[in-house]
Amino acid sequence: MTTAGRRPHSGRTYAFSLRRLSLCFGLIALVLLAAGTALKAGVRAADDHPVAAVALGLLALAAAVLVRRRRVRVTRTAALGPSAPGDVLTPDAIVPAAPVEELLEVEEPLEVEEPLEVEEPLEEVGFEAMSAEEFEQAVADLCRRDGCRAAEVVGGAGDLGADVLAVTQDGQRLVIQCKRYDAAHKVGSQDLQRFGGTCFAVHDAHIAAVVTTSEFTEPALEYAAQCGILCLDGQALATWASTGSAPWTE
Incomplete structure (x- = not known):
């Protein structure tokens, strides 16, 4: 395999x-x-023909001025960026930069996301009647209502167990898995x-929780207690929705 590096010195020396x-x-x-x-010839020509020497001097000076102006124009054009063919750079075309005070002015204050205001108690909505996607969104709404920032639904294919972040x-980073099960389907230890x-x-969770509309089996609760996972069954979910008290603060 060829690797890039410095070319070895050839060791050639010059005598x-x-x-x-x-x-x-x-x-x-x-x-x-x-x-x-050439200088002597120029001096002699100036002595013999002073008018011609002065004319040549003026031509040389004019040529020097033209070269100088072209260099300045090229430098300004390069600094301002490319322009369309045939455009001529004039002083009026140069737009002065805006003052720093104007650049720092904010026309409107930045909007800060406020906690979600729920018009009706969420326990009356009927979590069991929701679809899985609606249930995940309802849990995210509860999180925002209780002051969580950046609560979003991330459930779907490849979510690796996280439905709400x-x-x-x-x-603290809160990771929630939502299980919208009926009363006959309990959340087991495998879940x-x-x-x-x-x-x-x-997911680097500081707080991990499983929320369900059903119940948990005893082995599931034992495993959750060992790992420090918060479990909210249907009754705890209804209490959370009605009281407005975040369960992870209790």
Whole structure:
């Protein structure tokens, strides 16, 4: 496998050459001689034809000014970004930056999400009559009502046991699994074990809870007590919805 890195130094060295040094000095001398000859010729021409010399000087000065202006224009164009073909940069086209005070002004105050206001008691809605999705949304609404921040429904395929994720008022991460079962279908220990294997290790829960419209089996409650998982059956859910007291604070 080829890896990128620095190219190894070839180790080649260059020996001192008197011939090359002499050649360089000879070229320098020729350039200086040619420049001196041209300067003398220019002085003589100026003495013989002063008007022509002044005209050539003015042309040279004008050429220098044009070159200078073009450099300034290219620099400004590069600083302001590309423009359309044929556009000419003028002072009026340069828009001054807005003052810092204007940039920091906020036209409207930022809206802060308020806890959900429930118009009617949630225990009267009938959790058993809801679909699984509606039940998960109702649990998320209860969390927001009791002051949770960013409560959202995340249940679905690949949710790894988490149906509702929220953050409590004191900053703890709340992970809830919702089980909308009928009265004859209890939540068993296998359900709790699957949730217990992901709520802390995968979802980093500070508080893990299972909420159901039914009941829990005794083995399920024993496993939840060992793992520190909060269990809310149908009766506890109705109490939560009616009293408005968050069960994780009790």
